[in-house]
Amino acid sequence: MSIAILKYNAGNVISVQNALNRLGVDSVITDNETEIRNAEKVIFPGVGEAGSAMKYLREKGLDKVLISLKQPVFGICLGQQLMCAFSEEGAVNCLGIFKTLVKKFPPVDTVPQMGWNNLLNPRGELFLNVTERDDFYFVHSYYAEICENTVATCDYILPFSAALQKDNFYATQFHPEKSGSTGEQVLLNFLKLQK
Template sequence: MKLVIIDYGAGNIKSIQFAFKRLGVDAVLTNNVAEIQNADKVIFPGVGEASSAMQKLRESGLDKVIPTLKQPVLGICLGMQLMCNSSEEGNTKGLGIFDVDIKRFSNEVKVPQMGWNTVTDLKSELFKDIKEDEYMYLVHSFYAEDCKYAIASTEYGVKYATALHKDNFYGTQFHPEKSGVEGEKILKNFLNLDD
């Protein structure tokens, strides 16, 4: 299997590579369009600020490539947020794969949300063998609104979509690569998804 991690200078790359290595898969880190298009599975990572990450995608032309991919794609954290319509962070226009907007948590909760929280309302093969209310690791100040694409949700001052799915595109707000055994199961489930 050819697994590609999109390299656009805004990624939590090493921990993702190590997590897949533990599953017996060497992930290729690349920004080469042909390599990304020809991969069996694609990881779209992201750490940092939305507008500068989006700028990097535009500069490399990857903003046009990612929405056209046909194989399973998993956006992680900021990667998932950039797959949405827009983000309040830096007033950023996203890739528009998911018709949902990214909002900032209210000041009534500690921001960023950092640490472990439960995921519920689990749907999709991505969560095969994962129990309701399992804990996943999160670090974020912005969230995807609860919507029809939600395949998992989390409560933090508000109920929000902690995972999304539409066609061949998946996204998790939490970091499966930092979520222990259960997170690794999710990465394995992603590898096992049918094209």
């Protein structure tokens, strides 16, 4: 199986590759359009700032590549946020795959949400063998609002989209690569998708 991990100016892509290695799956970290298009699956990771990340994707033409992909694509954390329509972080238009907005948490509790939290009503292919009792690792100050593409929510300060899915595009706000064995289950579910 060929997995492409999108290389861009955001965050720790190595940890995603390490997680795949532990599952015995090879991957390549790349920003090469041909390699991305030819991969069976694409992972779009990211920890960082939305404005500068979108700018970088546009400069490299990766924004257009991403939205035109037909194979399963998995956005993680900032990756999920960039797949939404608009982010308050940097007040930037994003990829527009999910028709929802990314907003900053109101400062009524500790921000960022940093730590393990459970999902509410996780559903769909990404969450086979996952229940509301399972916790996942979240680190974020911005959240995607709940919308028709929401396939799991999480409650921190307010309910938000912990995961989104539309057609071949999948995304989670939490880090499956850092979420122990429950995270590995989500990664395995993604890797097993047949499309």
